Amino acid sequence: xxxxxxxxxNKVTEKGKDVELxxxxxxxxxxxxxxxxxxxxxxxxxxxxxxNSAPDKSGLPSDxxxxxxxxxxxxxxxxxxxQQEDSAVYLCASSLYAGxxxxxxxxxxxxxxxxx
Amino acid sequence: SQQGEEDPQALSIQEGENATMNxxxxxxxNNLQWYRQNSGRGLVHLILIRSNEREKHSGRLRxxxxxxxxxxxxxxxxxxxxxxxxxxxxxxxxxxxFQKLVFGTGTRxxxxx
Numbered sequence: 001x002x003x004x005x006x007x008x009x010n011k012v013t014e015k016g017k018d019v020e021l022x023x024x025x026x027x028x029x030x031x032x033x034x035x036x037x038x039x040x041x042x043x044x045x046x047x048x049x050x051x052n053s054a055p056d057k058s059g060l061p062s063d064x065x066x067x068x069x070x071x072x073x074x075x076x077x078x079x080x081x082x083q084q085e086d087s088a089v090y091l092c093a094s095s096l097y098a099g100x101x102x103x104x105x106x107x108x109x110x111x112x113x114x115x116x
Numbered sequence: 117s118q119q120g121e122e123d124p125q126a127l128s129i130q131e132g133e134n135a136t137m138n139x140x141x142x143x144x145x146n147n148l149q150w151y152r153q154n155s156g157r158g159l160v161h162l163i164l165i166r167s168n169e170r171e172k173h174s175g176r177l178r179x180x181x182x183x184x185x186x187x188x189x190x191x192x193x194x195x196x197x198x199x200x201x202x203x204x205x206x207x208x209x210x211x212x213x214f215q216k217l218v219f220g221t222g223t224r225x226x227x228x229x
Contacts, residue, residue: 033217035217040221042204042220042222043159043206043217044219045216045218048216058216089157091158091159093159103147104149104161104164105149106161107151107158107159107160107161108158109157110157110158112157
């Protein structure tokens, strides 16, 4: 597609429920990233996929968070048993490839998650 | 932890004036990127500067990088009301690879007509 596409744009969920957030990266981009932005804060790295390599999960805040990327394209971020502190904007990004100093990373519009 | 720190946290100017935002970081980097964010949603990539570059221009934007001081600046010339947004610098630290961009908390720019 023309840009990184995320869905849903907004999600309100009850505490304890599971949520899935979807990301469709730019066509041809092999690298995919998830970031989280809490209110008034900068972005926090969550997870990174590069091609068929094992993902870098070092930023996931707890084992309630998981992500997968099917067929090297679409990714789903899953948050189980949501807590109020999970409320944030979840931003997906993609890039042509990682490993070159001039690699530009493009972000989607984000999914705003509110846990009530 | 946030590596990048933007300064100032908030900036209010009139249309036509120039806006300068600064970013400081802590560790050696591969590159530094500036992004704009409107209304807390998606980030728009503005410019990337490599660690071996000192200055880059893109339209009304001018970015400088001083690796000896571990700092960068973003200058927006002849600002417009549409430039109102939050601006973030993001670094790709050498020791974590290119994928883990580290963001600062941003500068909120308000341009008044």
